[in-house]
Amino acid sequence: MSDLDRALAAADDSLDKSLERLFALLRIPSISTDPAYRNGCREAADWLRRDLATLGFAAELRETPGHPIVLAKQPRPDGPNVLFYGHYDVQPVDPLEKWETPPFEPRIAATKAGRQIIVARGASDDKGQVMTFVEACRAWKAATGSLPCGVTMVIEGEEESGSVNLPGFLEEAREELSADVALVCDTTMWAEGAPAITSSLRGLLYEEVTVRAADRDLHSGMYGGAARNPLHVLARIVADLHDEQGRVTLPGFYEGVPNIPEEVREQWRGLGLDAETFLGPIGLSVPAGETDRMVIEQIQSRPTCDVNGLWGGYTGAGAKTVIPSEAQAKISFRLVGDQDPAAIRQAFRAFVRERTPADCKVEFTGHKGSRAIQLPFDSPALAKARTALEAEWGVAPVTIGSGGSIPVVGDFKRTLGLDALLVGFALDDDRIHSPNEKYDLESFRKGTRSWIRILAALAG
Structure with missing residues (x-):
């Protein structure tokens, strides 16, 4: 077996233990916007610090005027280094009466279609996503004793309340955060079974x-x-x-x-996102944007x-x-x-x-303006991540743009000079920020395996 195969097998063998660790983190009420949960935010940060320390990371809490930032480092001088970003804070649970079970008592349930899901506040946004990457690192350590490339993690506790203290931290810690590329997990798949890489943000x-x-x-x-x-x-x-x-x-x-490459336009054209599918569910039918552009272009790249x-x-x-x-x-x-x-x-x-x-x-x-972020379409990191995701999911990932903005990605570019790969495994029906938030068990399992493959690909 190759090192990659051993790491994938280690992740599969320890899935039950991985879920136990995720559930322990999900039980911590880390609502950053409510001062009543300040202790919960610190507890979640310290839980992550201690867990990462067991994997050989030099892990610590960096204090801010708000909630602490988890900084964990395991550099590799002889190979590429990545900077991973996620957040441990969660949204408030209101309205509480809409939850079928208590929001901080995670459980495994099943959808009407028979999919197994993890139900809890933070299951998808963003604790479940963060732990896919942590468990990928754990699998590599269990299988080979080391990580295939250097890894630094920044896991903040104020994303749901504006990340007000993150820019200052990035500026102060600039030299410690040196890397070749940033990895951001707080995004979604294109559809169930169809991975995506978000390559641009407006x-x-x-x-x-x-x-x-x-x-x-x-x-x-x-x-x-x-x-x-x-x-x-x-x-x-x-x-x-x-x-x-x-x-x-x-x-x-x-x-x-810019005009997007024709091969990307062809890929988007094949996704079937037209006026009927996109506007129909909200009671509209006629696109209002540039008449010579597809709907998917209007919302992602124009x-x-x-x-x-x-x-x-x-x-x-x-x-x-x-x-x-x-x-x-x-x-x-x-x-x-x-x-x-x-x-x-x-x-x-x-x-x-x-x-x-x-x-x-x-x-x-x-009001303050922010520039768009565009990962070059010919980026080697993008190509490697695409190959890794296709190997795991059996279909080529969709390279998409986001109509919205994720400020931390701009901060990485401006402050650290880093391009970011945005790869997440949430689904549109995960009910993030709503009662009964969920994360597909398959998203957790294959998300972990995907990060194992991406780390191997980035390491070459």
């Missing part, structure tokens, strides 16, 4: 706009037709942000937007502009005939490729000012 820019006209709300019977209405002004500006083809009209908006709120004047019950003195809007941009949040902010504000009449004033409130 960036974000958020702006608030206020248009003011008269010094008070006006009677529309007395002033209507003569006085400027800020709602009319702002509505026209908002309407001008898109053309008839669904493209954003800001000058220079598409600078830095930039967007969305109005998140638009209001002004009287919004209560009944009628009140006023011309409001001001109107407000909240507008967000999802960014891709090399789009520059600062340049787009400047272009947006110039766009609004050009369309603001002389009798109106406009004010802006800006």
Whole structure:
């Protein structure tokens, strides 16, 4: 048997023990947003520290103004080194009455389709995912006495409350976190039995706009037709942000937007994510994005502009005939490729000012912007992970983008200069953040085996 085969066999042989360890971690109520569970967060962190120490990691708790970060190191000077990230904190359990059993009493159950599942708060997000990687390391140590490559783990306790102290920790510990690639497990599969690698995350820019006209709300019977209405002004500006083809009209908006490789587009085309399958379940049928792009492109690899709120004047019950003195809007941009949040902010504000009449004033409130993250499609690490996942699952993994943002991935790139492989084994029906959260037993078992293979592939 090869070392890889021995490690895979070790993981299978110790599945029951692996579940016992996962259940012990799941029993700890580590809700980071609620001060009442502060001790639970520390208990979970210390449990991980002690468990990792049994595997030969130099494991410690790094204190922060909030909850501690677990830092565990087992470097390998003669080979590649990876930085693994996960989190031990969980979401609140409310509404408690919706849980079929207590949320911190993990159990094995079965779905209506007969799949075995692990039910508990944190089973999928993110304790179950973290432990797939920990158990992969344990299997390698049991089978060969060592890890195939150097491993550093950062497991934080504030992901569910904004990761406010993680950027500062990464900056302070930059030299200790040196690695060749980052591994992030807090993602999903494409579907049951179909693994995925998330290779891109859209960036974000958020702006608030206020248009003011008269010094008070006006009677529309007395002033209507003569006085400027800020709602009319702002509505026209908002309407001008898109053309008839669904493209954003800001000058220079598409600078830095890449076209994805044709082979990736072909892969996406074969996934069957069309308007009917994606929009149908939410009661819609016609895509609103760029008309020359597939739905899957619109949500994963193309930039967007969305109005998140638009209001002004009287919004209560009944009628009140006023011309409001001001109107407000909240507008967000999802960014891709090399789009520059600062340049787009400047272009947006110039766009609004050009369309603001002389009798109106406009004010802006800006929020922090973040750039998009893109793992190069020709990345050797991506190719190795794809090969490893296909060997385990029997199907080629889908390389997908995410329409959302995962801030830690941007922090890894900006602070540590690391690209990140996002590989997770959760499913869309795992009910994360909801009552009766679950993690498929097969996701746990094959997730562990997948990480064993990925570590071997990265080690060459």
